[in-house]
Amino acid sequence: MNNTDKYFLPFQTRWINDSSRLKIVEKSRQIGFSYCTAYSAVRRVAAEEERLDVWVSSRDDAQARLFLEDCKEWARTMQIAEPDADEVVFDSKTDFSAHVLQFKTGLRIYSLSSNPNALAGKRGHVILDEFALHADQRLLYRIAKPVTTWGGQLEIISTHRGANSVFNEMIRGIKENGNKMGWSHHKVTLHDAIAEGLVERINAKTGRNESREAYLARVESECLDQEQWLQEYCCVPADETSAFITYDMISGCEDDCLKDFNYLAECKNPLYLGVDVGRKRDLTVMDVGEKIGDVIWDRLRIEMQGRTFAEQEFELERLLALPKLRRACIDATGIGMQLAERARERFGWKVEPVMFTAPMKEELAFPLRGAFEDRTLRIARDPQLRADLRGIKKEITTSGNIRFVGESADSHCDRFWAKALRHHAAAYRGGVGAMVG
Structure with a gap:
C-alpha cells in the first residue's frame, strides 16, 4: 500500500516498520495501536514470501472479534481478496477457540481470547495485546515465546496495570537492567501522540475542531482520578504499596x-x-x-x-x-x-x-x-x-x-x-x- 502517511501517524509507522525479533510498547489508551497492528498483521500474511501465521491474544472475546474486524477492513483498503472468517475449535475437551481469517496465501490470522493455553504447540508470529490486563501474564509469556522459535516475531502491546505487573517488570528490565532480553522498546504517551498529530486525525474522523490543548484537558477531566490519568494516558504505573486491593x-x-x-x-x-x-x-x-x-x-x-x-x-x-x-x-x-x-x-x-x-x-x-x-x-x-x-x-x-x-x-x-x-x-x-x- 502506497502513501502510508495518509493512514498512520509517525509513532504508528515506527511500530509497523520495526522488524525486531522482540518488540514491546508501553502506550496511552485510544491512540490507534490496534489499528496499525491489524494493518501490520494483514500485510504480513498477504505477502507471497511469508510462511508463518499470526497469532493474536486479546484480553477477552469481544476484543478478539474487534481485532479481526480491523483486519478485514484493512484487507478491503489494501484491495486484498476478502478473507474467509470462521471460528476454529482447537481442543474440544477444553473448548479453546479462536476467530480466524484465512488469506489466499493460505496463511491465517488467529485472534484468541486470553487463555494462555490456547497458544500451546502453535508456530508463527505472536501479538499479545493489552498484556498487562491478562490474568496470568507470566504463564502467557512462557507459552507465547516458544511459538516464535522458527522465525516469528513477538509483539507486546499494553498500557500499565500497576507497578508490580509482569509487564512493568519487563519495562524496568529494559530501562534499569541493561535490556538483557534484547527488546526493541517503544513508549507513546498521550502527549507524544498529540504532538505527532493525533487530535487532527480525530477531528477529521469526528468533524470536530478541537485544539490539542482542549482535547488534552478534556481527556484528563474525564478520568475518574489522577491514578487513572497517569497510568492509562501517561504510561506511569500505579504505586501498589498503598493499595488495599492490587x-x-x-x-x-x-x-x-x-x-x-x-x-x-x-x-x-x-x-x-x-x-x-x-x-x-x-x-x-x-x-x-x-x-x-x-x-x-x-x-x-x-x-x-x-x-x-x-x-x-x-x-x-x-x-x-x-x-x-x-x-x-x-x-x-x-x-x-x-x-x-x-x-x-x-x-x-x-x-x-x-x-x-x-x-x-x-x-x-x-x-x-x-x-x-x-x-x-x-x-x-x-x-x-x-x-x-x-x-x-x-x-x-x-x-x-x-x-x-x-x-x-x-x-x-x-x-x-x-x-x-x-x-x-x-x-x-x-x-x-x-x-x-
Missing part, C-alpha cells in the same frame, strides 16, 4: 459475567445482595452476586444517584423478593437506616442492617480482599468498579487503629462497600446464626 488481584477476578433481572428471577443458585446507601452526592449501589460452588459471580449492579427514597426502596424490594435471594446486608448508617429498617420489617431474617463503624468496616474489607487473593470472586470488567476497588486505602491512625480512606471522582468507593456487604451476606450460614469467613 491490580493483579482485580485482573485475576475480572470476567464478562453481568446478567439482567430476568436471569436472576430464574436463577437456581443462591443469590446475595449488598447495598451501600448514598449520602448527598454519593451513589446508592445494589450489588447482586450468584454463588456457584465456592465462587461468587457478579450478576447485577444497580447504581442510583439523586433518586428519591421511594425509587430506591422499589428497586431494593424487587431484589429482596427474588426466589433465590438468600441474604442481604444493607448499609444502615445515616439515611440508610430507614431503608434498612423497612426492608428488615418486610423481609425479616434475610435482611441484616449494618452500621459502618470503624471495626465493622475492617470486618467487611479484609474478607473481601481475601476473596480477591483466593480468586473466589468473578467481577465485571468495569473501569468505575476498578477505580472504586483501587480507591480504598488502609491507614493506621496515631492511636494504632485501622481506618479505610479513599474515593473516586463520582463516589466514596460506594461500589467497593456494596461488594463488601454482599460478601458479608454470603458468609452467613442460615440456621446457624453466625457469620463465617
Whole structure:
C-alpha cells in the first residue's frame, strides 16, 4: 500500500516498520495501536514470501472479534481478496477457540481470547495485546515465546496495570537492567501522540475542531482520578504499596459475567445482595452476586444517584423478593437506616442492617480482599468498579487503629462497600446464626 502517511501517524509507522525479533510498547489508551497492528498483521500474511501465521491474544472475546474486524477492513483498503472468517475449535475437551481469517496465501490470522493455553504447540508470529490486563501474564509469556522459535516475531502491546505487573517488570528490565532480553522498546504517551498529530486525525474522523490543548484537558477531566490519568494516558504505573486491593488481584477476578433481572428471577443458585446507601452526592449501589460452588459471580449492579427514597426502596424490594435471594446486608448508617429498617420489617431474617463503624468496616474489607487473593470472586470488567476497588486505602491512625480512606471522582468507593456487604451476606450460614469467613 502506497502513501502510508495518509493512514498512520509517525509513532504508528515506527511500530509497523520495526522488524525486531522482540518488540514491546508501553502506550496511552485510544491512540490507534490496534489499528496499525491489524494493518501490520494483514500485510504480513498477504505477502507471497511469508510462511508463518499470526497469532493474536486479546484480553477477552469481544476484543478478539474487534481485532479481526480491523483486519478485514484493512484487507478491503489494501484491495486484498476478502478473507474467509470462521471460528476454529482447537481442543474440544477444553473448548479453546479462536476467530480466524484465512488469506489466499493460505496463511491465517488467529485472534484468541486470553487463555494462555490456547497458544500451546502453535508456530508463527505472536501479538499479545493489552498484556498487562491478562490474568496470568507470566504463564502467557512462557507459552507465547516458544511459538516464535522458527522465525516469528513477538509483539507486546499494553498500557500499565500497576507497578508490580509482569509487564512493568519487563519495562524496568529494559530501562534499569541493561535490556538483557534484547527488546526493541517503544513508549507513546498521550502527549507524544498529540504532538505527532493525533487530535487532527480525530477531528477529521469526528468533524470536530478541537485544539490539542482542549482535547488534552478534556481527556484528563474525564478520568475518574489522577491514578487513572497517569497510568492509562501517561504510561506511569500505579504505586501498589498503598493499595488495599492490587491490580493483579482485580485482573485475576475480572470476567464478562453481568446478567439482567430476568436471569436472576430464574436463577437456581443462591443469590446475595449488598447495598451501600448514598449520602448527598454519593451513589446508592445494589450489588447482586450468584454463588456457584465456592465462587461468587457478579450478576447485577444497580447504581442510583439523586433518586428519591421511594425509587430506591422499589428497586431494593424487587431484589429482596427474588426466589433465590438468600441474604442481604444493607448499609444502615445515616439515611440508610430507614431503608434498612423497612426492608428488615418486610423481609425479616434475610435482611441484616449494618452500621459502618470503624471495626465493622475492617470486618467487611479484609474478607473481601481475601476473596480477591483466593480468586473466589468473578467481577465485571468495569473501569468505575476498578477505580472504586483501587480507591480504598488502609491507614493506621496515631492511636494504632485501622481506618479505610479513599474515593473516586463520582463516589466514596460506594461500589467497593456494596461488594463488601454482599460478601458479608454470603458468609452467613442460615440456621446457624453466625457469620463465617
